[in-house]
Amino acid sequence: MDVQLYVYDLSKGLARMYSLALTGTQMDAIYHTSIVLNGVEYYFGQGIQTSAPGSTHHGQPMEVVNLGITELPRDVIEEYLGSLATIYTPESYDLFLHNCNNFTQDLSMFLVGKSIPEHIINLPRTFLETPFGQMMKPQIEMALKGVTQGTGPGPIPGPSAQFSASRATPPAQKLAIPSGVGIVREVSNLNQLESALSGASHSCAVIFFTSSTCPPCKAVYPTYDQLAAEAGDRGTLIKVDIGIAYDVSSKYSVRATPTFMTFLKGQKVDEWSGATPSQLIGNVRMLLEMAHPAHPHRQLRLPSLQREITSFVMYKKAPPIDKLLQKLPVEFKDGQGVTEVIEFVKLRHSSENTPAADIRVPDLHIFAQTLNSIYSTLPSDSHFAVVDLVRLLLLDPRASGYFAEEAQHTTLLTILAPLSQDEPSPYNLRIVALQLACNLFSTPLYPAQITSSSSSLRETCLRFATNSLLDSHASLRVVAASFAYNLASFNHNARFDGKPDPLSEEDQVELSASLLEAVSREDQSVEALHGLLYALGLLVYETPMDGALIDLCRAMGVAETISGKMDIQAVQKEPLLKELGKELFSKGL
Template identity: 50%
Template sequence: MDVQLYVYDLSQGLARQYSRALTGIQIDAIYHTAIVFNNVEYFFGQGIHRKIPGSTHHGRPIQVVDLGKTHLPIDVVEEYVESLAEIYTPESYDLFLHNCNNFSQDLAMFLVGKSIPDEIRSLPETFLKTPIGQMLRGQIDQSMRKMTQAPDAVAGRNVSSSSATTKPIPKPTTNGASTTPISNGTTHKLPSTAIINAQPPSETPGQVHYISSPSELDRLLEAARDSCAVIFFTSATCPPCKIVYPTYDELAAEAGTRSGAKLIKIDISASPSANAVAQRYQVRATPTFITFLKGQKQEEWAGANPAQLKGNVRLLLQMAQPPQHRHSSLRLPTFQRTIGKPIMYTRTPPLDKLLAKIGPQFTQDQSVQDLLAYIKTRDDQGMTEAPIPNLHAFSDHLASSFASLPANTHFAVIDLVRVAAVDPRVSSFFAAEHELKTLSTLLSGTGYSDDFSNAPYNIQAVSLQLACNLFGSNVFQEQVFRGQSGSSNGGSSLKDKIETLASQCLLSPHANARSMAAALVYNLSAYMHNQRMHNTPDEDASPNDDLSAALLESLTSLSSVVSGPASSAASTTETLHALLLALGMLLYAAPPEDMLWDLCRAMDLREALKEIKASDLGVKDEPLLKEVGDELLGKGAF
């Protein structure tokens, strides 16, 4: 699809006319820009907005710049824009430092790998270099803010988003898991990254279904076979019926749509076919109510009694709810909650040391220098001050040169990308990139893609940390958790790469690597776990069986593995905690037919955990040994 840049002049020609006299330099326009893609105009003002192109109060653009074409699916673009919403908030707007043009630059880079025109990006700096610019900066920002941040994007017709990008991302809860990096460095503030289903699905109020034929009734009763249904027989000549109309409407709204309950109303005087329904159930008076539970008739009563109607229907709705999983009654505080945020590794190591390890052969390229400048600006000033660099150019340079770099520099290059991927804008680019070029280069180009368990520890560590940081992107989560087939690389391919990395590193001889692999399993399992907590399970979201088997093997061999130099009592404790945390996520509320239960029994995992607790590893006080070993595998086993 074509991508265009709409360029507007906020001064309506006044800048061109009076700028030289006022500032001593010629300023042709005060630029406002927007990205137009798929017949939607995206721009930043009072937050991020979507409008029908050209419909805002800015009028007609003074210029339309063709930026190129993008092959990214619309849903991927929408998820990327959602990730920008954490950075481009109404409060962060600054006419000179963080404005609509910064947003256009980020989105253009993501879509086509091109910058918006330099004269637009450099205008604020040019103006602020003048004495009048420095003197009037505050006043101009405030006066122009009224125009650029007017309510509802100032005017124009809204375009609905294909995803929930207009909703605020909920503040995530802490998960208590370890996020210790392998190197020291600076930490910077991140946007609030949330697992995409951390909050329960929004409930839509239900409605009364008005029918007039037996076939319509049969269809609704069949749809409610796994839930419940209520039939309200009424008549236009029945004054008492009208007394309970508001109550019935209220109960239908209360039932919602996710429950599957159907509240049905039939006016038996409306037509012969409606009367035929009444004859089927031998209804002789109105109002009459008949309830069904799981496809079976339950109760029948007559009379206009709102209190009785409320009590009976609410009890029916409660009875129709699916039974609670047996694990809900266990003492499992670690797992009886939704997972609000993924585990990420956010520290930046000393960049000068990292560059020295990589060497000039790779780092002297302009795309690498731009990436380094971006990281420094982001860490020093925050993400709002750091527009993303040309990631397309960096990806091309990486793909063409990575294989020729000395093998001992590969981990440092991956670590550089890991640091950049902390920003959801960057990780979204990697997740949506055609054929996953950057990730494929890094995960396959080291020569260990067939067996990461034998890779050097530093390669394992930075690869796992990079994979964890990708979960900071909603685009990446959509690809992995929901397997978006519309993307250029396919969601299943991305999930396969991440699961293969995790399962192989779970068998590493290095305790810290296994701990990081368990953190990656935690991230992979979070979506499925939240679905179970919301009572909307989808077992297709479960990690594959190889990953589950590797996790159990890593646990059972914990006491016998001879670890490398990083081994210590502390690292063993941390590794055990991480492995148990990942296993508990997979086991909690899992159905009896889940293969993981068979594996746990076959490997006698509960006894293995007892042996670990009684060993001299110094882990007997690990609380998850009780939660997973005694509660889940003991009282909660099938």
């Protein structure tokens, strides 16, 4: 691969015109250099940055020097760039002592074993040896800071430019405000800062006002990085170089560095100056605790609840396909797209050696149109077989994902809406429809739909499930408890991650009331009681202590109900009775 050195003049010709008169030494340019390799320009400013050759904010190079050819493998080069990224960081940039030319010198020596031109390397020393250079050093650093460390204009040209993100500074166009949590967000203007603060308006934020000429600031950089990692998504830690972001320093009246400001729920709460790590750690940790006070439930011994739920209950068992097909009415089997779905389900559930991804998904749009148009006209005793076919179909995430995106959820409402009414329906139809509802959790798209207050599917599913929790058939109660568990798990996982509850408080209260009533009545099925208790526990765990759900549990005497279950021989071996009864519902209310 050819290796080229791009040479730019930051002074735009002014150095050549005025340097002799001002310094007594002729200087042809104020040099900025970069290395071009395999169609990518590498340079140092805001860390190691990349761009298409000649497309940076420096414009076109004044000179292109061919340095030679490198035989090094690409992965070796990327590994070396990753190691350089820990040295050439945004904070380490110094216009005279640690600049772009030092970076290109290191990279050139590694690639081709050749130095870049000496007059470029020696220019800072030549300038600083003059009286004018010594006097004007701070002003020149300030004047050229934005030019030398400006960000690039466009995306990286291709995969060859991207070395490991774990070892290298992100490319120029991604440096403004990183999207990841647990890292310090570096901003360079007021708009970026206000955007970062707006994103933290429901939690907390810290602003670290720093500058490249502040040694005490650099001393606490590692501490600040560690605090950002500790905060994760609970708070936003921001760093602002007031030598670049003049509009920020003007608005916040910051004149000295390091200065820190803290914000809670969008309001400023504190400001202090000085590079004292212990003070910084104490203040930031106190802010995080104020923004996210520990819930009292975390102090309880609840191993079943104090974790993320990693799997949902789904009903995957397939009946003998031939027997199922015999129960499908002829008018349905003859419908457009139905034969293809039947063949897909056959292959999906009978091919042990064929990966599911290799089985082609049929045209689900045509199948949905057929189902929606004739389902209500089919004999009622055949609905069970049709719904069971759809249940098996939805086990494939590609199929469930399609129906989750279907406008108005027509297909699911066609099946479930009649069952959510108070009119009695056949037991076998209700249980297979509830199993179908559980299988909606095979795709991440459906849970968000079911819990959305604007979704027509939400009310239908909730009503169907709550009505079934009190059914006389134990098997149906088990499946209804499984669906409630899936809903509660989805809500619990969001809460566990510090995100807003997907289920509204009203829906949680309605579902919990039905679960509590079902728990009070359940004295036969340990399996049903397990699902009911688990779903209820997931909804109650870390719910607001002053919220309606805690009030409901107290009003309905949940602690007494659980205590009473421990005396019933048929269900007293259920371990959740002890865990939830002695901890969550006794100490946590």
